[in-house]
Amino acid sequence: MEIILKQDVKNLGEKDDIVNVKPGYGRNFLLPKGMAVLATESNKKVLAENIRQAQFKQDKVKKDAEKIAEGLKDVSLKVGAKAGENGKIFGAVNALQIAEAIKKLGYEVDRRKITFDSDVKFLGNYIANVNLHKDVKVQVPFEVAAE
Template structure:
């Protein structure tokens, strides 16, 4: 079943992507939740026209994301967390803390665009994956230090 995504769906695609999904997933989840519409011929024509109009805007957003990625290439974050004697922190470092640390440095990155390869539960060095744009992804190293 072909559907057009009306918003970003994790592990499926970005907004305005035409994707193939199983009929039950599309009919029972994506369409009722408002995350997708059925990909009919008329809907595809409307989508093509909308993409043409939004292309200029997307190029500007992509250039801004590339500029931000270039500035972030040299950044190394330091995040403080309460930790025990063994180096295990109480709780875990999450994307909100990374987004706040980036905001303090002057970078406004949405926390939903930040992911980790593994759980951050110990003191040490890690990498955060930032999806600044559909085609612009960067890894930012950060260090978790005990407070």
């Protein structure tokens, strides 16, 4: 039985994939739960049109992400934090602080897309990994300085 997935299904495929499944699995589980539709000719044409439109939107998002990445490539940020005598800061520098520092430069980046290789708990230089798109990633160096 050939079906089109409407959402990601573990161990089967991702959204908009056309997959072959056993008839009972498709008829009794996937179709009633709204996870898939039958892969008829008309549904395949609708899927192709939806994919074409989504691709156009994805290209625009990717171009915007590349533009931001180009602007962040040669930037070095400075983040202030209260620190003790031995250089250990109170708390930790988090993605929200990095996102705010990037926003001051004129770029809008979602804080959930910023990760660190290690915890930022001491004064010094670190690197923030900014995932702007699944194909566009940029590393932004930043310095944690005492306030």
